[in-house]
Amino acid sequence: MPKIVDHEARRRHIADALLRIASREGLDAVSLREVAAEAGVSMGMVQHYFATKDQMLMFAMIQLNARIGERVATAMDAPSPRAFLRAAILELLPLDDERRSEARIGLAFLARSVVADEPADLLRQALPYVIGFYAEQIRAAQELGQVRADLDAGIEAVILYTMAQGLVNPALIGHLSPEEVVATVDYHLDRLFLTSG
Amino acid sequence: MPKIVDHEARRRHIADALLRIASREGLDAVSLREVAAEAGVSMGMVQHYFATKDQMLMFAMIQLNARIGERVATAMDAPSPRAFLRAAILELLPLDDERRSEARIGLAFLARSVVADEPADLLRQALPYVIGFYAEQIRAAQELGQVRADLDAGIEAVILYTMAQGLVNPALIGHLSPEEVVATVDYHLDRLFLTSG
Structure with missing residues (x-):
C-alpha cells in the first residue's frame, strides 16, 4: 500500500x-x-516544497496572519465598534510571548518587503484588507454617533494601522x-471615540 | 615617509x-x-575596521542618523513648533529617492534590533532623544497656546513617532x-494643533 503523505501538513511543518x-x-x-535542521527534515525535502526562501517566508506569513485573524474573529461579539477595533489592534502588538514572536517575524517581513517583489505584492494585497477593516469599524461607529461624523474614516484607519x-x-x-503600549492605544481611541466603552 | 591613512574616512567608505x-x-x-566587493577593498580590510556585521551596521546607522539630523537642523528656523515638527517628521519619510533609501535601511535596522542586542541598545539610546524632541516641540506649542494644554505631550510624541x-x-x-503620506501627517497635525501654520 502506498504511503499517504499530507503535503499541506509538511509545508506547514517546514514553515513553522x-x-x-x-x-x-x-x-x-x-x-x-x-530550516531543514530545525524542521528535522532533509534539505532536499525543504527544496521540494519551497523553491525559494521568499516563497517559504510568504507561506509562513499567510499562516501567521490566519492565526491572528482567528484571534481577531473571536472578538467579533465585542459590545461596540471601539471594543472590536481595540481588540483587533492589540492582537497585533507584542503584549505577550506569542504576540512578541509574531511581531518580530512581522517586522522582518515588513523589512523584507521593501527589497523583494513577492513579499511586497503580498503586503499590497493584505494592507487594504486590514486598513479597510479598521475604516469599517470607524464608519460603523460614526453611524451610531460614537465617532464624530466629520472625521475621515479612511485616514483615521491609516493612522491607527501605522501607529500600531x-x-x-x-x-x-x-x-x-506593555502597559504603556496599551495606554497609548487607549489615549488615541479616547480622542477618536465619543464613547469610552 | 610613512603613508598617512585616514582611518575614519576608510570606516565611512566601508559603511557606505x-x-x-x-x-x-x-x-x-x-x-x-x-561589502568588500562593493567598497572595492579586501575582506581583510573590512575585518580590520569592523569585527562583526552588527558593528558595521551600527556605525552605518549612526552616520545615517547624523545625516538626517543635519537636514532636520536646517529647519530650526521654521516659523512655528508645528512647522519644525512637520519638517522633522517628513525627513524620516520615504518621499524622494534619498529618503526612500534611508527608510529601507532604517526598517532593516528596526527588524535587526528585535533579534540582536547591540542594535537594540543603540535604538534604546536613540528613541528617547527623537521622541523627546517631538515632545519638546509640542510643549513649546502648548506654551504658545497653539496646542491644547490638556493634551499629554509625551504620549502625543509617541503617537507621532510611531505613526511616522x-x-x-x-x-x-x-x-x-508620497502625497497621501504627507496628507496623513498633515491631517494628524491639524487635529493636534490649533494653528494651521
Whole structure:
C-alpha cells in the first residue's frame, strides 16, 4: 500500500520551523540548511516544497496572519465598534510571548518587503484588507454617533494601522512597557471615540 | 615617509558600501564578501575596521542618523513648533529617492534590533532623544497656546513617532503615494494643533 503523505501538513511543518528561526534570530539566519535542521527534515525535502526562501517566508506569513485573524474573529461579539477595533489592534502588538514572536517575524517581513517583489505584492494585497477593516469599524461607529461624523474614516484607519505598526519596535526592544503600549492605544481611541466603552 | 591613512574616512567608505547593499537588497545580502566587493577593498580590510556585521551596521546607522539630523537642523528656523515638527517628521519619510533609501535601511535596522542586542541598545539610546524632541516641540506649542494644554505631550510624541515609522512600509511598497503620506501627517497635525501654520 502506498504511503499517504499530507503535503499541506509538511509545508506547514517546514514553515513553522522557518517562523521559529526568524523569531529567534531574524530572517538573516534563515537558510535552507537551518530550516531543514530545525524542521528535522532533509534539505532536499525543504527544496521540494519551497523553491525559494521568499516563497517559504510568504507561506509562513499567510499562516501567521490566519492565526491572528482567528484571534481577531473571536472578538467579533465585542459590545461596540471601539471594543472590536481595540481588540483587533492589540492582537497585533507584542503584549505577550506569542504576540512578541509574531511581531518580530512581522517586522522582518515588513523589512523584507521593501527589497523583494513577492513579499511586497503580498503586503499590497493584505494592507487594504486590514486598513479597510479598521475604516469599517470607524464608519460603523460614526453611524451610531460614537465617532464624530466629520472625521475621515479612511485616514483615521491609516493612522491607527501605522501607529500600531510603529509601536511594535519600541515595545519589542523595551522602550515602551506593555502597559504603556496599551495606554497609548487607549489615549488615541479616547480622542477618536465619543464613547469610552 | 610613512603613508598617512585616514582611518575614519576608510570606516565611512566601508559603511557606505554596506548602506548601498542594504538599501538595494536588504540586510540579508550584506556579507563580508559583498561589502568588500562593493567598497572595492579586501575582506581583510573590512575585518580590520569592523569585527562583526552588527558593528558595521551600527556605525552605518549612526552616520545615517547624523545625516538626517543635519537636514532636520536646517529647519530650526521654521516659523512655528508645528512647522519644525512637520519638517522633522517628513525627513524620516520615504518621499524622494534619498529618503526612500534611508527608510529601507532604517526598517532593516528596526527588524535587526528585535533579534540582536547591540542594535537594540543603540535604538534604546536613540528613541528617547527623537521622541523627546517631538515632545519638546509640542510643549513649546502648548506654551504658545497653539496646542491644547490638556493634551499629554509625551504620549502625543509617541503617537507621532510611531505613526511616522508605521508610514514607512506602506509608502515604500506603494500602498500610499508620497502625497497621501504627507496628507496623513498633515491631517494628524491639524487635529493636534490649533494653528494651521
